[in-house]
Amino acid sequence: MPEHTYPTAINASDSPARVKQTNYPEPFASRMAGRLKHPLGDLFGLTNFGVNLTRLAPNAVSALRHAHTKQDEFVYILQGHPTLHTDEGRTQLSPGMCAGFKAGTGNSHRLINETTEEVAYLEIGDRTPGDEGSYPDDDIKALLVGGEWTFVHKDGSPYLR
Template sequence: MSTHQPLIAVHADEVVPRTKPSNYPEPFASRMNGREKRQLGDVFGLTNFGVNLTRLAPNAVSALRHSHTRQDEFIYILAGHPTLRTDEGDTQLAPGMCAGFKAGTGNAHHLVNNTSETVVYLEVGDRTPGDQGAYPDDDIQAELKDGVWQFRHKDGTPY
């Protein structure tokens, strides 16, 4: 019989940041410099959705601007004033504001920190198998296969 007790609660800042800054291949991975993710959901063994406590240093971005075919996403701003960039344009966010991105709409989005202060936010997304990511600004596309993102050029050749 195991004496291991399940983890009930943690202080989010004590969760070790993800060691690999990005799943993107180069030349895109280095564009994520200044982004730090703490995978809070993984600490508790959550498998249906992920929760990240994310920090963006000044001039950092949250991700390449993207949309998902099957994954809903949600963000909640805790600190700082990032710019939310979507197909509709730019929206200035502030602490206490939130945004959601429904799967299948094709509305590409990401956060940009154009300020001199650190931005801190929670991001929540599901882990629906077969999800695909579209990146209108870059020569990249993605597909979630067996829990791993696979990246290709838009012409289908692998990175």
Template sequence: MHIDPEQVPAKTGTVYPEPFKARLAGRSKRRLGDAAGLKNFGVNWVALEPGAMSALRHWHQRQDEFIYVLTGEVVLITNAGEQVLKAGMAAGFPAGEANGHHLVNRSAALATYLEVGDRTPDDQVTYPDDDLVAAAGDAGWIFFHKDGQPYSSSMSSV
């Protein structure tokens, strides 16, 4: 199926509960995998404005992730530190590897990248820098504090 990424609606915002939502300002996603009807993995074309981040630093228990930088440059932040990724560079994050990661656009220009992840059910996401854990449910993500207490209005569809 042919897809023109420019014709796929850009979605802004995040499924994170308050007080984390504001930290994702400046990020937009075009869900290319959904537009193609993919069932087993997702593909997003993500744009980060200067100063924006891809997500809170996190890692998945059951789902693999892969990113490929299309334009501009981003800073990949992991447990090992920081690394600049420029157009044409990629990174992967195997499921179950407790290596919190995210991307930050510290440049003065828009950066874009492809984000690919599988859709393995019953995933759990750990956010090492924040009081946040997410569990995938049938209706979307459910967010909890690290002590197990749910965030109010914590269920969000992806």
């Protein structure tokens, strides 16, 4: 008999939101105010990739602008008109549009809700061990160790808790 039973199907909007708002340490964690993630992949026991239904309130951001060394990422806009901020500049997105970020390219990205309406989108990323995240705008670096994200300063020194 399996240890855990997973649902066959759910309404994504009814899924529980992630309890912990962000893994970022301060002073970055508070910058994620207004972002709400519903970890859909975890509900089904997915281990090779993650899927989140993410909502951004007006003026909220998806993440610090970042790039991954080993993890591909993909976003699909369901509702609203977020601004995609990449190394190439800013691009206005609308429902039905999508964007992908190939691992190892160094193209840093994030979504920003610069409107007065909520934004909703799906984000999909793999869970490749040994991934690292770089953040060109901030003094932070992410390391995926044992399936958990650890954050350090760019010089490798740890953030104090």
